[in-house]
Amino acid sequence: MTAPATKVTPRGSRITTVEGRTPEGMGSQGAMRQAGAWARRAPLLPALIFVIVMTQLPFATSVVISLMNWNAYYPDERGFTGFDNFARVVTDTNTREAVVVTVLLTASVVLVSLLLGLGIALLLDRRFRGRGVVRTMMITPFLIVPVAAALLWKHALYNPEYGLFNGLLTMLFGSDAPQPDWISSFPLPAIITALVWQWTPFMMLILLAGLQSRPMDVVEAARIDGAGAWQIFTHMTLPHLRPYLELSALLGAIYVVQNFDHVFTITSGGLGTANLPYFIYQTFYTAQDYGRASAAGVVTLLGTILIAMLALRTVLSLFKEESR
């Protein structure tokens, strides 16, 4: 599926030489080149400025507010307090719990959907009757609005009285079948399962694209040389898939870390399922503690930057491969 390496960098320089011919050797060389550089930049600037204003300014403001004592319920006490909010965020058990929940939730969703996605991608990486249909069925969960999916799991599947899961248990084992209250008994796994259902297709799609970009002649040659399926998988398929595995895990992590919809809908952050986005939402929206919410936001920001740097490195390596 990966197109035969379209050259990105070389093209840039090639066109530069074609066009750079005129200015060179002329008197006002520097000025012309500068004008050319601005002509190149002009189409980029609106988008770039828009992104900077809309993303960097709010985060910068967040950092400032995080250093303030600012609760909307007590507007008179507003003022700078230094790192007090951070001290409170770090020592507060609720925040620490939110951090743990965020890590647990993100790690398990990403890991499980990655493994499932890999298995399913392998199943779909062969010709069989109805492959297109199965692929379409697999993508469907990803195309349900997240809130709608969360509502579906909460009410139509998990509900202890009329949900499908307990309904199926009754169908299978009769009227004395166990009827667990899924969400109260297993709050975090309930959220994780609902998220895995939506994110497995995402992982599967990227990994399937990775599988289909394998050089099949090499695999065929290995098979003729007597390599077994398992050997081909561990020695050829997995190493080839590595960047795809990394990419899908990290992109998935970036989205799941920010998950708000499922936590909000399925448990409303109760039963020890409040993750950082929900916690920040609550601190800001319900408790109106702007300073503390911003400090928690900055903490989340720092954590995400860590994952993001890893993700960027992976994308960069794929990117270089592509433009090689």
Next chain:
Amino acid sequence: MTTRTRSGTLLTVAAWLVGLIFVAPVLWMVLTSFHSETDAATNPPSLLAPLSLEGYRSFLDSGPWPPLLNSVTASVLSTALVLVLALPAAYALSIRPVRKWSDVLFFLLSTKMLPLVAGLLPIYLFAQVTGLLDTVWLLILLYTAMNLPIAIWMLRSFLAEVPVEMLEAAQVDGASLSRTLREVIAPVIMPGIAAAGLICFIFSWNELLFARVLTSTVASTAPVFLTGFVTSQGLFLAQVCAASFAVSLPVLAAGFAAQDKLVQGLSMGAVR
């Protein structure tokens, strides 16, 4: 050979089974949405109950049109704005690249990785001061910022597919910029523009957190409407399923339309 075909059949059955398991909750949602409330809430489930439009009727009676209209406005206008801003930017990052074009690309990508929630409060305060609170305009601006980096990355990867030879030939022929754009570049990247647009539309349509915090009665969107749906007393399962399915329909349509380019979009153009 026979063991190979037998294991092949087994793998095919497994693939079908997995596909069915993943799509089953959606099918269950659709089936339940067409049952009456009493049939929807039985245990064991009444699979073969007569179909009914009760769920959709109560959904339509609960006033879904203003939020749906807000969602359409916010998603369509922000997607249009994204494309207007992203196309020239992608051009300046691939066809006639600025210096340090890859730094710019990675800066854009890095903004996509920052948690939105960390910027929520400043945006709320800004909206309060400027009177943009509870307006669709604010959502349009935010969704544009949210999707712009994805669209630029995606469009850049499509522009990279325009053959260099074609661009050079156009230049040798002395074709004007607008002619090159119209006759050389546009035909190649039209499907890419469509896919980028559809993916931005999906992300905007799905967004809940900002819409929930920054809108209330006037500008609330379909996802916000869904969260407030389950407050009614009594049986409501068919209603919830009908509403969830109806709100998801545009995303399903857009997703299936963009199916071939979905991977490229979701991986920001890194995977094809």
